[in-house]
Amino acid sequence: MKLEDLCINYNKSIRDALIMIDNNAHGIVFVVDGYKLLGVVSDGDIRRAIISGKSISSEVADIYNKQCKFLNHNVPIEVIQATLSKRYKIIPLVDDNKKVVDFASIHRLHQTPVLEPLLGGNELEYVTDCVKTNWISSQGKYVIQFEEEVKKYTNSSYALAVSNGTVALHLALVSLGIGEGDEVIVPDITFGATLNAVILAGAQPVIVDVERKTWNISIDLINKNITPNTKAIMPVHIYGIPCNMPEIMNIAKKHDLYVIEDCAEALGSSIKGKHVGTFGDVGTFSFFGNKVITCGEGGALIFRDEDIYNRAKVMRDHGMTPGKRYWHDVVGFNYRLTNLQAAIGCAQFEQLDKFRTKRKQIFSWYDKYLLDTTSFFDSQVLDANYESSYWLYTVTMKDKKTIDRDGLINRLSKLGIDSRPIFYPMSKMPAFRGYRTDLNGESELISTTGISLPTSVYLTESDINRISNEIIDALKSSKEIHRVINENM
Ligand SMILES: Cc1ncc(COP(=O)(O)O)c(C=O)c1O
Structure with missing residues (x-):
């Protein structure tokens, strides 16, 4: 509204x-x-x-x-x-x-959420079509069309729709045969699903730190942590900024490792025009409600190799042998996407270019009103020839000593502006303790100083101007945010 x-x-x-x-x-x-x-x-x-x-x-x-x-x-x-x-x-x-x-x-309570989907296209029409035609399970034209859209948009050879981004990661691992006794190198800054999938597959995550510039997995630390047990590298294109895939692929080639790209936040991200997810053996995507486009819940995998794609397809469908109903040669899962969810996804794909343009604009408005006019913040660096998905505008506080990031989040909440801290480092959380780590303080610094700001595609320039002004006002005047008198402006 x-x-x-x-x-x-x-x-x-x-x-x-x-x-x-x-x-x-x-x-x-x-x-x-x-x-x-x-x-x-x-x-x-x-x-x-x-x-x-x-x-x-x-x-x-x-x-x-x-x-x-x-x-x-x-x-x-x-x-x-x-x-x-x-x-x-x-x-x-x-x-x-x-x-x-x-x-x-009453409905809005004046809160501007961090990310909300915009269902302004053919979503209702396509979902209604599913209901009217009785195609509401995982078979149906929208699932097929959705897979085609993923394939076309990423320019990949094979695509598979699944129930969410987490099972996409798990399916990628198991279809590559990764499991017990194997190590998978993951970044310390990601969403927990990346590590959950590795552990669920029976493998050991090896948690390495990230690079200050991009907040993405450190190339040096990948190199340093390869052992005879290493089976795969799992780079995560965090907030849509592509990892250095050419370098990661060189390492993988040299050591004969699989690469699974977690592109949950990176639909639309590319390096020299090549979409992320197409560098490694498998790329995975999330279509959760807060992602670049959504199915409500949903995910997808893209593959280079037909055999791995076929194996993943069988495992997605309970492990049932194609052409021989109820016959299982392999153990599998039910990781399918429904036609209803795919219908929403297809309608969202129709709007993806428009959304992308708008997200890019939102980023440039924040840059203009927040980054260029103050010296409070640092942002992720996007290398030349790299394109971001512009998923969620996120910055770090330059000065951790004088500005309390959590104080700012609380203050903004009172003003009706929803904001989020960056993910906790994986190595800090009880669920992921006990695995091998190689840390150097970067993820800790990024995690304690990072803040994500509202980036929903319906926001206008005046919304971003207002949010930026509230942030600047809060940083200038609010005592709860300042540990020491502000001297940054
Ligand atoms: C980096 C990353 N990986 C994996 C996921 C899991 O995706 P899903 O929520 O669709 O399971 C998410 C987000 O939710 C994510 O941000």
Whole structure:
């Protein structure tokens, strides 16, 4: 819901107001003079006006309610929460000149989430098609089409749709025959699913540190940690920044290792035009609700080798031998994607180019309003000829000593801005202790200073400007964030 869908100029007709109310589904519109708040008009106000003889073509100015509730946009989130009620389900938020700059609603509670999907295309139509035609399980045209889309977009030879990005990793490992006694080199900064998949396959993760510049797995530490038991390297293109794949492939070739690329966050990332996931033996993707595009839950694998693809396909489908129903030559899993999920994914693929352009814009707006105007932050470095997926705008605090990242996250939350810390280092967590590590402090530094900011594709330049200004204001003035007096600006 955009602010424009809620604001009507006082000289518009009652009919216009009704159309707007019908579209915004909030039962109310804010009446403005330009942008300045004058009052509100609800569907009830319109009903009463028409019963008392007003024409539908009369001006909103004749009937609007001047005694409306509104709040200054700077009030703490607790005040907004306390004001919203059954009676006041939606409240305009104004600046000091009474210009409407935002709104609070019971549903939204003024929070700007870090990442939300945008289901503005053919999602509903395709899902409805599944229901109407009774194709709701894992067979159906959308699954096939989705695999084709993955293949086409990444320019890979083979693609397989699966239930999520975690099982994609597990399936990649087991179809390459990686298991007990094998070591898989993984980065210390990733989402836990990367390591969970290795452990689930029965192998041992070897956790190595990352590079300061890219936050991706350290090439030196991969080299240093290869043993006779090493079977694979699992680079993760963190936040969509590609790992140095040419170098990793050289190492893999030299030591005869498999490479599984975790591209969960990297749909659209490439090196010299070659999509990530196509360098290694297998590339895996996630289509969870917060990813570049989504199926709700979903995943995919891409392969170079037909035999590995065929093996993974059998294992995805319970291990049943193709052409011989209920016959198992190998142990397998049910890792299939449903037609319903694939239908959403196909509709999302149609919008992927548009989303990508928008994400890139959001990154450049943050760079403009936040990075270029202050010296508080560092960002990941994208090498020349490398392209990012622009998944989630994430920066690190330059100065860990004076600025408390968690204090900033708390402060932003009070202002209705959702933000996230970077992943904890894998080596720090109880679930992953006891495995071999090679650390040098980089992941710890990145993890304790990193913050991800709202990057949903529906955000506008003014949203990013507002978020950036709130961050800068908070960094300049809020005591809870500063350990020492600010001298960074
Ligand atoms: C780097 C990484 N790997 C794996 C996954 C797992 O994907 P899924 O949530 O689809 O299982 C995620 C995200 O969720 C991720 O960020």
